[in-house]
Amino acid sequence: MVEALKTRGHGYCIYGEKIDPVIVFDSRLESDPWWTKNHTLAVLAHELGHIRLASESEEDADRKGAEILRAAKKHMAARLLARRKRD
Ligand SMILES: [Zn+2]
Secondary structure, three states: OOOOHHHHOOEEEEEEOOEEEEEEEOHHHHHOOOOOHHHHHHHHHHHHHHHHHOOOOHHHHHHHHHHHHHHOOOHHHHHHHHOOOOO
């Protein structure tokens, strides 16, 4: 699982019809000086977005993740996802 983080960014998720969903988060990021708890929440909510929507779309996962965070009143973390730019 840790090896997969080399190619899959800050985290990733595993889900499917016959498996319990799993989110893998690279907690080493939390030792970076600029990293905040809001960044951690944003990554986890993004992955939860993939699972809830059963979607591989990064944009849809960001949108669903931001929705989840706003519902939990985690507006700073939601803003991180809402403002995320993709290449
Ligand atoms: Zn994603």
